Amino acid sequence: MSLIPIRPGAQPGAGPAAGPAAESERRDAARNRELLLCAAREIVGESGADALTMDLLARRAGVGKGTVFRRFGSRAGLMMALLSGAEAEFQSRFMFGPPPIGPGAPALDRLVAVGAARVSWILEFGELARAADASAHNRFDVPAAVLWHRHLEMLLREAGVTADPWLMASALAATLEPELLLHAVGVHGIDPERLAESWRELVTRVVAGA
Amino acid sequence: MSLIPIRPGAQPGAGPAAGPAAESERRDAARNRELLLCAAREIVGESGADALTMDLLARRAGVGKGTVFRRFGSRAGLMMALLSGAEAEFQSRFMFGPPPIGPGAPALDRLVAVGAARVSWILEFGELARAADASAHNRFDVPAAVLWHRHLEMLLREAGVTADPWLMASALAATLEPELLLHAVGVHGIDPERLAESWRELVTRVVAGA
DNA sequence: TAGCTAAACGGACTGCGGTCCGTTTGTATT
DNA sequence: AATACAAACGGACCGCAGTCCGTTTAGCTA
Numbered sequence: 180m181s182l183i184p185i186r187p188g189a190q191p192g193a194g195p196a197a198g199p200a201a202e203s204e205r206r207d208a209a210r211n212r213e214l215l216l217c218a219a220r221e222i223v224g225e226s227g228a229d230a231l232t233m234d235l236l237a238r239r240a241g242v243g244k245g246t247v248f249r250r251f252g253s254r255a256g257l258m259m260a261l262l263s264g265a266e267a268e269f270q271s272r273f274m275f276g277p278p279p280i281g282p283g284a285p286a287l288d289r290l291v292a293v294g295a296a297r298v299s300w301i302l303e304f305g306e307l308a309r310a311a312d313a314s315a316h317n318r319f320d321v322p323a324a325v326l327w328h329r330h331l332e333m334l335l336r337e338a339g340v341t342a343d344p345w346l347m348a349s350a351l352a353a354t355l356e357p358e359l360l361l362h363a364v365g366v367h368g369i370d371p372e373r374l375a376e377s378w379r380e381l382v383t384r385v386v387a388g389a
Numbered sequence: 390m391s392l393i394p395i396r397p398g399a400q401p402g403a404g405p406a407a408g409p410a411a412e413s414e415r416r417d418a419a420r421n422r423e424l425l426l427c428a429a430r431e432i433v434g435e436s437g438a439d440a441l442t443m444d445l446l447a448r449r450a451g452v453g454k455g456t457v458f459r460r461f462g463s464r465a466g467l468m469m470a471l472l473s474g475a476e477a478e479f480q481s482r483f484m485f486g487p488p489p490i491g492p493g494a495p496a497l498d499r500l501v502a503v504g505a506a507r508v509s510w511i512l513e514f515g516e517l518a519r520a521a522d523a524s525a526h527n528r529f530d531v532p533a534a535v536l537w538h539r540h541l542e543m544l545l546r547e548a549g550v551t552a553d554p555w556l557m558a559s560a561l562a563a564t565l566e567p568e569l570l571l572h573a574v575g576v577h578g579i580d581p582e583r584l585a586e587s588w589r590e591l592v593t594r595v596v597a598g599a
Numbered sequence: 600t601a602g603c604t605a606a607a608c609g610g611a612c613t614g615c616g617g618t619c620c621g622t623t624t625g626t627a628t629t
Numbered sequence: 630a631a632t633a634c635a636a637a638c639g640g641a642c643c644g645c646a647g648t649c650c651g652t653t654t655a656g657c658t659a
Contacts, residue, residue, distance in 0.1 A: 205625055208637060233616065243639030248617065314616080319572050346587040349573065353563040362529050363559065377556035381595065388594035415655060418607060442645060453609030458647065524646080 212250050214240045219261055228258065228310040258311035259321065265304050266323050272296065273330060286338035287386050293334070294355065294378035301360045302371055308357040328352055339389035347385065354381065422460050424450045429471055438468065438520040468521035469531065475514050476533050482506065483540060496548035497596050503544070504565060504588035511570045512581055518567040538562055549599035557595065564591065 204212070218240040222231045233254060237244040251257040259266075273293045278284035280292040301308060312318045319328075332348035340347055353359075355378070363369040414422070428450040432441045443464060447454040461467040469476075483503045488494035490502040511518065522528045529538075542558035550557055563569075565588070573579040 205636065207625070211637085232614080234614085237639090244616095244641095245618085245620095245639050246637075249637070254616065319569075320576070342590045343583060343587045346573070346579070346583060347591065349569065350564040350587065350591055353566060353569050354560040356563060359529075359559065359563050363556070366530070369556070373553060373556060377553045377560065380552045380598070381557065381560055384594045384598035385591065388590070388597055415606065417655070421607085443647080444645070447609090454611095454646095455609050455648085455650095456607075459607070464646065 208250070211240070211242050211246055214242065215247060215250060215257075216260065219257060223261065223307070228306045231257075231310075233257075253314070255311050255313070255315045255318075258307050259323075262304060262307050262311060265300070269296070269300050270323070270326060286334045287383065290331075290334050290338065290382045290386065291379045293330070294382060295375040297355050298360065298371055298374045298378065301355070301357050302364065305357040305361045309361060312357060324352075335386070338386040340386060341389065351382065351385070354378065418460070421450070421452050421456055424452065425457060425460060425467075426470065429467060433471065433517070438516045441467075441520075443467075463524070465521050465523070465525040465528075468517050469533075472514060472517050472521060475510070479506070479510050480533070480536060496544045497593065500541070500544050500548065500592045500596065501589045503540070504592060505585040507565050508570065508581055508584045508588065511565070511567050512574065515567040515571045519571060522567060534562075545596070548596040550596060551599065561592065561595070564588065 215236065219231060219236055222236065222239065231254075233247050234244060236257075237247050240247075247257070251260055273280050273289075273296065275281055279288040280296055281289075284292070315321070318324060328348050331351055332344045335344040335347055335351075360374060363374065364371060425446065429441060429446055432446065432449065441464075443457050444454060446467075447457050450457075457467070461470055483490050483499075483506065485491055489498040490506055491499075494502070525531070528534060538558050541561055542554045545554040545557055545561075570584060573584065574581060
């Protein structure tokens with residue numbers, strides 16, 4: 180017989196800051212996660228992402244500050260949790276959605292479409308995304324960023340770009356970073372349509388040189 | 390006679406965080422600036438930019454913390470002051486230096502050369518540059534960034550790129566951001582030579598489509 | 600040289616993200 | 630129902646960037 184009792188659904192590797200609920204979560208923990216996400220959405224809705232401090236959130240949700248960090252690991256982790264729904268929806272659109280953004284269209288068309296979609300997405304959720312990126316040691320290695328990068332790289336290869344698709348994908352991704360786009364729109368008053376059009380130009384030329 | 394005495398060299402508009410010495414600076418202020426810059430370089434040299442805290446710096450330089458912020462405005466401002474020499478040297482190279490990076494060479498050659506130079510520059514000073522960018526509300530509007538952007542835009546126009554050169558310059562500049570390049574080299578072990586080569590590919594294709 | 604004033608000074612203070620650790624609680628086991 | 634323990638809890642605590650304001654001083658003027 181085993182002398183080391185193991186909790187049935189225990190998943191130690193999952194760690195905090197993971198998505199919705201790491202399989203088996205104690206009832207109070209799950210309740211607090213919902214309480215916190217709810218309060219966080221409330222604060223962001225009322226006063227914007229910048230106004231969301233971890234202390235305020237804890238107070239609003241009626242839990243201790245330690246609990247907030249236990250659930251989400253960091254402020255960036257919390258922001259990512261708030262974004263996870265919108266992010267997943269975006270991902271499934273470009274991976275499984277209808278053409279031209281999803282599979283079935285020529286790679287260049289998909290690149291153009293996914294860029295335009297990304298611009299709109301950032302205009303809607305960019306504030307949270309920027310908050311998630313800020314103070315993120317590893318903003319490039321987070322699952323969503325890796326998936327996004329891989330997708331761009333795959334499309335580039337499919338479009339016949341043989342010259343270092345990995346770095347090309349990095350370069351193109353940098354072009355669509357939330358901070359950059361929000362700055363262009365918010366500070367310089369660039370029309371979002373222009374952003375999409377510029378992306379089209381850029382990606383068309385990159386692919387055309389192949 | 391004027392009832393409002395004005396200090397001779399007073400330049401109220403200069404503000405803090407400006408370059409070397411805003412014209413007429415009180416002797417003690419100038420001394421403390423040197424003391425602080427010197428101590429800062431020492432700390433960075435010993436332990437890296439991340440180890441430089443404003444409290445430590447104040448203690449090392451033997452001045453009050455308030456003085457540090459009076460001189461440099463913020464941590465980012467201090468980092469920019471530390472960088473200003475290297476930055477100015479880089480700027481004068483691409484603006485007045487010998488071809489192909491300076492004037493005299495075809496625009497595409499200049500773009501290729503300036504990108505390669507930027508990569509090397511970031512490998513040398515990127516840690517400071519990243520620290521300066523971090524926690525900078527306005528990293529895109531700082532003089533050096535504006536000049537850099539304008540220069541890229543000018544070269545693009547000269548190379549015949551008529552499609553939104555302003556946004557194209559933004560996109561290309563994003564490709565060479567310190568955080569991105571340092572991540573590629575430091576985390577993914579990308580050979581710097583590959584970065585320059587990839588830049589060459591990118592900019593060649595962008596210009597070729599004109 | 601004495602006096603005056605704007606500028607510089609310094610360090611206590613605030614607010615924030617993040618950590619630590621003693622206490623409480625959910626849940627499986629008997 | 631009683632027991633046991635891993636997990637969750639909470640809030641005091643820490644380090645840091647940045648601010649405030651009463652005090653000191655450089656340097657002009659008389």
